[in-house]
Every structure is written in C-alpha cells, then in structure tokens.
Amino acid sequence: MYQYTDFDKQFVKLRAQQFRDQLERWQRGELSDEQMLPLRLQNGWYIQRYAPMARIAVPYGEISSLQLRTLGRIAREYDQPSPELLAHAQATQDALEASQPGATLAAAPLKYGYGHFSTRTNCQFNWIPITKAADVMDLLASVHMHGIQTSGNDIRNITCDALEGIAEDGIVDCRPFAEITRQWSSLHPEFSYLPRKFKIAFNGALEDRAAIGWYDIGLQALKNDAGEVGFTVKVGGGMGRTPIIGTTVREFLPWAELLNYIEAIIRVYNGYGRRDNKWKARIKILVKSEGQAFIDAVEKEYHAIVDLDGAPHTITQAELDRVTSHFVVPELKPANLQAKVDPKGQLYQRWLAQNVRGHQLPGMKTVTLSFKRVGFAPGDADADTLDALAQLAEQFSASEARLTHEQNLLLPWVFEADLPALYEAARRLGLAQPNIGLLTDMIACPGGDFCSLANARSLHIAAAVTERYQDLDELFDIGPIDLHMSGCINSCGHHHSGHIGILGVDKDGKEWYQVTLGGADGTALSGPAIGGKVVGPAFTAAEVPGVIEALLDTYRELRHPGEFFIDALRRIGHDPFKQAANAARHAKAEALQ
C-alpha cells in the first residue's frame, strides 16, 4: 500500500497543527460557530446529537495493521463519553422510543468505545470530546491518517473497489490513480468551498463494485484497442432527495488527462452549481438541468486548460510510476497455523462460498470478515476487535486490510492453505458469519441513535432483521440480495441502491420508514445502477421487519428455481410485493386495535 513520503508525513502533521490552532481560536471566541463549521468539517469533525463525531479517512479503503491498532487505541482511550453525558443521551433516546406510536421495536443501549466503518471507507467515532480533538488528530498523523476532507463542501475521501489490484476480473489497478487524485484534491485552493460536497469513485474491474454510477464523478478504468489505459467518466450521479445516475461525459479519457479533466468538471460546477438551495446544490442537479450544455462547458473548459493554461496537472509517466511502485505485491508469507476445522463441515463450506473470493495470484484468496452480526450495528468494531484485526492482518494478510463499501473488512493477501486457520481465528472474533452478499450483510447508517441529521433510527431495525434471519438455511435459501437502510434522505445507508431500501422519515416528530424496491448499485448481481421505487405510504419501525419478511416470502413463493430476488422482482413486477408489504401493515394496525 501507499507509504507516506517525508512530504506526506509533514503535510498531515501541519494539518493537525492547523486544526489545533483553529480549535483554540474557536474556544477563545475568535472564531464564531458559523466560521468554525466548515473548518472542522474539512477535518472530519461533526457535532452530532450528543457529542462530536470524528470521520477518519481511509483513502480507497486501504489500511495497515499499525493504523488499525491506532484506531483501536482511539476507540479505547478517546471514544468514551462521561457517565453524565451517556446517561443524558440514553435517557433522550429512551424518551424518543417511548414517544413512538403503537407497538415499538426495542433499541439496544447506546454503545461507545468503537469505530464504525462507513459506506465510503471512512472510520467514524461518536464520543470523542471536542477538547481532545486535536490530540486525536496528532495521534492519527503519527500513523499517516487524518480526517482531511471527510466532510464539508469539498472533494471528499476518494473510494475504489475493495478488490483493486487483486480482483480476478481486474483491468487496471486504480489505487495509484486514486492516490494521485487524493493528493491533488487535498487542501485544493480553488475547490475547498464548492456549492456542496463532491465525491469521486474509481472502479478498475469489469464488474462495477464501487457504485460509480452513484457518484459526483465515477471513473471506470479501461484499456483501448492499443492497450492504453484510460477512464470512462461519469458525472452527476448521487442519492439524496433526487436520486440520479451519472451521465457519461467521456467514453475514454487518457489517464494522463485525469486531473485536467476533473479540474474542468469541478471548475464548471464551482461557477454554476446552485448555492441558493442546499437540496439543489449537488452537481447532479446542474448536469440534469443543463444536459448537453453542461458537457459542452466542461469540454470547453478542459480544452482551455490544455490549450491556454499549459495543463500543469497532466500526470507524468514518472509520477504514475512513482506512485504505482507503492502498490506492488507485498512480501507474502503463509501463516502456517494449525487448525482443527472440519474442512467438510457445512459452516466452513458456507464461509468459503460466501466470504472467500478468488485472487489474481495463484494460491491466494481474498477473505471478507463479516461485520454483520447479532449485537453489533453494521460496520461497528470495538477497541479489542480493532486490535485483533490488526493481528489477523499481520498473521494472514501481509499486515494489510481494506474497508469495503458494504461496511466489512477484507483481507487482501490470504494464502489458500491458511483459510482454515483464518476461519478459526475470525470465528473466535465473531467475524466469520457466512453472510457476505446475503440479506443480513445489509448496509445501514448510524441513523437517529447518533446522527443529528437523521429523521429516524436505523440501527434497531438492522438489529431486528439480523436477529430474525440467523437461520443460515433460510438465509441461503433467500440468496443474494442487497438490503440498504438510511436514517434520512441524505442516504448514507444507500437505500436508493438497495434491492430493498429502507428510508427513515419524520412525520410530526415520529419515526416512519419508506420502503423502496428494485434499486441497484451497479454490481453484476443487479446490473446497471438505478434507484428503487417507493412501495407506498411509510411504515412504523415495528412494522418494518414484518414488511421485509412479507417481501421475502412473496419472492420465495413466486420465484422460478434458482432465480434471485432482484430478478424475480423485475420479472414479476412490483405489484405482488407491494400488496404483501401493505398487508403486513394492515395486519399490524388491526392487531393494535
């Protein structure tokens, strides 16, 4: 993985120093809250319901054992509310639950002392006091980590397919390009106060596993007939209130032009993106309203950059080679640990089938550790688990791991012969559920338990579905399916792209949930990216698990042999599913009377 140069190391240290200076001026009253807001956001610090949230960047998901251990230390030493704060927060959440109409879905107590893996390969902490923020940034800088541009109206943390450079269907390893783009976007003088946030994703394989259709800029790497590397450029995808799939503006952009072209896109956006309405400020709205005129403006700007400005950010072969040299195969050593796993055992076989994938290198595998388990929110890793992950990566995967967009952790360099021992070790940590790609491998944002933007809680629903579908025979029978849930329309839980999507909405201070059907993130399972369609009026939290069950029962009743949920839904149409969902609502309502 990328190793920081002296410049990179100094840069994050200075950034931490700068943030300390800003915090101190804010605490002394020299900066107002309003003036401080974008400064702290640009360093990954939110103010949430009860405490600040720190969003730490894990650029394109790659993380080392040393970094995992540091996250563990932050979880243990800093992600700790005072007893008074925790009691206040819990009492407030309990009151929220008590205020909900009708039957309730009991929520687990608020947790602390853990990191949360987000859908955009960030790691979030929920309880770090703002007075310790600068110390945490210094600690992160010591292991080459930061929160630079993980929030704010700027170019955000850049994501990739979790299998870049190791996927069997890989075309181009996009990590060097993502790193070059990360460096170019960091503290960009012109693009730090855009109309709204700006997210860039790369995908370097045949299958789109990075959801690039849903990004402000989605870049699909490919090779032309001459074998030269370039990118198909999509612009203007996004979720939120107006879900839109990105428009292809360039079929093949030569790799050396990447930064010049991104600069053109963002400059046009900076000039013409709407600033009068937060909900219409993303580039997708500009692309949608202007259509071809937007594309023409970008092309014109790009040509001006090249013809008039001297294209100073044209990527040189030397720079690509320098950065690429960091992404070579690490020194690989098998763990050679004894294991007592029955290789024919059903659980182990299921784990091999769901959690283990092929690799570009013969004899190697990639293994996904499942962070979708009973008693934990999707993507949550407590301090001990983070430490244990560091050790697992050391033992089994050349000290490297990757956060995935589905909120799991992937080990990229596992010897096939080590699988039984790794399975045992993962099982001891509770991370060997054979559920990757299945219903319980759901995506969920932290929702109304923590987030001040949320309209409704999501974690208690995630917990209920997880508990309900623990029978592996049933889970495997239901088969591959994407269940995504967001606590509000900001769509951090990517509900638009779920085969089943759950969206928390607020009506008169009560939590309600819209259910959508038929979304797709862009992977091979469900084809090109598309937003789901709402099934009808919103449901209560208590109804949602039953609605999901009704949808799944309808699928199992109507499917052809071997047909997946999404295919059955598309063949049959939404109507029987809608009816089943609405029947689940009616049954509950009658039961209450």
Added chain:
Amino acid sequence: MKIIASDALPTSANAENTLQIANDADLAELATSGAFAGVDRIELQFPKFTDGRAYSQALLLRRRYKFTGDIRATGDVLIDQLVHMHRSGFSSAVLAEGVDAAAAQRQFDRFGAFYQGDVLEPRPLFAREAA
C-alpha cells in the same frame, strides 16, 4: 499578500482604475470585451465566506487572462481562507468587519508547500520534485 483590516480601508479608493466583478460574472465575456485593459485592481466578491466562486475567478484572471494588477478579496473575508485566496491569485484582501489580522500571518507560515499547483507555483509537487 496584503492584508487590510476593514477599518483601515482608505475612504477614497481609486475607483477609476478598479474593476469590481461579481462572482457570477462571465470572465471570458469580460476578457473578450477588453474589460481588463488599463485596470490596476480587480475586486472579487465573497458575499459569504463559504461561497467559493471567486477562487476560480482569481485563478483564471491570473492564469488564463494574464492579469498582472492587484486582485483584491472583498466581502466576508476571514483569516482561515486567506492562504487559499493567495494561492488562487489574490494579492490583497480586505478582512471582514471585526476580524483581527493578528492570527493571519501564522496561516501563511505554516505550510511550506502543497500538492497541487496554484497561481504562485503552477507546477504540482510531482512536477517540482521531478525537475
């Protein structure tokens, strides 16, 4: 970069050779019409410090339209954006009312260099290191 406190602004600015450009103005059109000729200073507007359109304008004035006079930031100009402004091509800034210039210099002293090229140093880090 010349930092000017809001109360230190001379009341009779030389308006004759100063061009004020709104942050939604089309620079290409202005350039075509010769609007920058004979102008000593261009004032660009920050109606709110979070409205970043003038950064692009300043950069284009320098890099594309080769404007060599003073480019002045006006409006909601705060300390923590000054380095971005300087790098984008601003050569002077009038701080918003009530903003103390004392903490400004520290911001300029902190970072010795940046990754991407800018108006002060058009080459990105990788091109500088290769040279």
